[in-house]
Amino acid sequence: MKQNIHNLKHLEERRKALRKNLTSAEATLWKYLQKSQLQGRKFRRQHSIKNFIVDFYCAKEKLIIELDGAYHLDFAQQQYDFERTKQLEFLGFNVIRFENKLVFENLQGVLNEIISNFKNGE
Known part of the structure; x- marks a missing residue:
């Protein structure tokens, strides 16, 4: 039986709290990632x-974005x-990291880097 590793119940309250209290960099990037705006990726x-x-996580790409x-x-x-990155990569995920300030100084560069990590540029 395959074990579920996503959104475990014991972390639900913590996830909700973090979503309510995004950093300004997270909130800014989220505006461009939400509603499948970035090349149709959810x-x-x-x-x-x-x-x-x-x-941030894109299941289709198995891509994790950390700010x-x-x-x-x-x-x-x-x-x-x-x-943490090593463990996530061992599970088959691609992890990319950006400094918060980069979201404000070069948002297009951040978005381009995310797109360049998509497996196929649909």
Whole structure:
């Protein structure tokens, strides 16, 4: 029997809280990802995979997008992020990361980078 690893029940309240309190960078990027606006790909925000809650997830592409603020510059946090990314990649997901400031300084570049990670440019 295949184990469900998506949106586990015990993380539901945490996911809802994170969706209600998006960072300004997450809210800005979400405007361009929601409602299948980016080349028809459906994205979910604050989606959980196993015990990890990822910022944005596209099931069709098995693509995870993470936005990192200054908090992620901390060495211990970077180590955690690295291990987390390795585990998600081991499960078959592609993880791409952007600094929050990039969403504001070069949004088109961020969107282009996301598109370049789609398996087939439909």
